[in-house]
Amino acid sequence: MKRKEPVLNGILLVDKPAGWTSHDVVARCRRFLGERRIGHTGTLDPAATGLLVLCVGHATRLVEEMTAHSKRYIGEIRLGVATDSDDATGTVINERPVPEFGDEVLRKLERQFSGVIEQTPPAFSAIQSGGRRAYAAARAGTPLELAARRVTVHELHLRLTGPSALSVSVHCGPGTYIRSLARDIGAALGCGGHLSSLRRESVGSFAVADGWQLAEIEAVAARRMASDILLPIDEGLTAMNAAILSGDHIEDVLHGRRVQLRVPDGRGERTPVRVYGDEGALVAVGALEPDGVLRPKKVLARPD
Missing domain, CATH: 3.30.2350.10 (Pseudouridine synthase)
Structure with a gap:
C-alpha cells in the first residue's frame, strides 16, 4: 500500500x-x-x-x-553612485562626489525620512500599471511613470561606515521600498546613492x-x-483580537453567517478578529463591526 x-x-x-x-x-x-x-x-x-x-x-x-505585517531590515547604502535599479545590480546612471557631513546631518535625514512619507517605487519593481509590470517596462527601455505612494517608516537609523558608505536599519510598514529610501537619502545629500546590500531581519x-x-x-x-x-x-495573526465561539455561534461562522456578539454601544471600531472553536482550533478570520456584529471574511474549517 x-x-x-x-x-x-x-x-x-x-x-x-x-x-x-x-x-x-x-x-x-x-x-x-x-x-x-x-x-x-x-x-x-x-x-x-x-x-x-x-x-x-x-x-x-x-x-x-x-x-x-511591519518589517525590519539592515543594509548598506553606497553614496555618490546612482543606478537605474536603485541597487547594486543596476546600470550606473550618475556619479558625483560625496560631501563631508557628520552625525547632525544623519539625524536630520532620519527625521526627514521617518513617519508617514511619500515614496516613489523603483523603476525595477513588481508594481503593475496599465497591465505592465514596472520591471518589464524598464528592461524594455520604456520605464513606467510610477506615482509616489504613502508609506510608513517607524524607525530609521543611519551610521557613516566609510567615506561613501552608510549602514541603515529600518523598521517600516508594508509597501516600503528600502531601495527607494537609499536613492532618496543619496539625493538629499546631493550626491545620489543606491542600496548596496539588504537583509530582512523580521516580519511581524x-x-x-x-x-x-x-x-x-x-x-x-x-x-x-x-x-x-x-x-x-x-x-x-497574533496582532488580531481573538474570539472563542461555541454552539450556534460557531455553526453560523462556519457557514459564513454574521453573528451578533455584543450590544452596540456607539463607541466601537471595526476590529479584525481570529475566530476559534471551543476546542481551540482556528476556524475563521473576520471583523467585529461597531454594531457588535462579527462578519466572517475567510472560513478555514468546513461545517459538519
Whole structure:
C-alpha cells in the first residue's frame, strides 16, 4: 500500500540566500514538500537575503492578512553612485562626489525620512500599471511613470561606515521600498546613492533567526518530517483580537453567517478578529463591526 503523505498546513520561515528570487524559493519549497499550495507574504529582491515568510496549505488563504505585517531590515547604502535599479545590480546612471557631513546631518535625514512619507517605487519593481509590470517596462527601455505612494517608516537609523558608505536599519510598514529610501537619502545629500546590500531581519513577530536554510528544508522533507518545521497558522495573526465561539455561534461562522456578539454601544471600531472553536482550533478570520456584529471574511474549517 502506498504511504499516505501527511497534510501540510502552516507557516514556513525561510532564510533566503542571495541570488534567488522569492518565486525561486517558493518553487523549490513546493518541490521539497510536495505541496503546490505555497505562497509568500512579501517579496525580497534577488540580491537581498533574510526572512521570507511562506504560507503552506490552508495558510495560503491568509496571505493577504499576513502581508500587512511591519518589517525590519539592515543594509548598506553606497553614496555618490546612482543606478537605474536603485541597487547594486543596476546600470550606473550618475556619479558625483560625496560631501563631508557628520552625525547632525544623519539625524536630520532620519527625521526627514521617518513617519508617514511619500515614496516613489523603483523603476525595477513588481508594481503593475496599465497591465505592465514596472520591471518589464524598464528592461524594455520604456520605464513606467510610477506615482509616489504613502508609506510608513517607524524607525530609521543611519551610521557613516566609510567615506561613501552608510549602514541603515529600518523598521517600516508594508509597501516600503528600502531601495527607494537609499536613492532618496543619496539625493538629499546631493550626491545620489543606491542600496548596496539588504537583509530582512523580521516580519511581524517572526525573526530570521528562526528561519530555515533551503538545504535544511530539503533534508527535513526527505525524512517526511516537514510538518515539524511548520508553525501554526495563527502565529501569523497574533496582532488580531481573538474570539472563542461555541454552539450556534460557531455553526453560523462556519457557514459564513454574521453573528451578533455584543450590544452596540456607539463607541466601537471595526476590529479584525481570529475566530476559534471551543476546542481551540482556528476556524475563521473576520471583523467585529461597531454594531457588535462579527462578519466572517475567510472560513478555514468546513461545517459538519
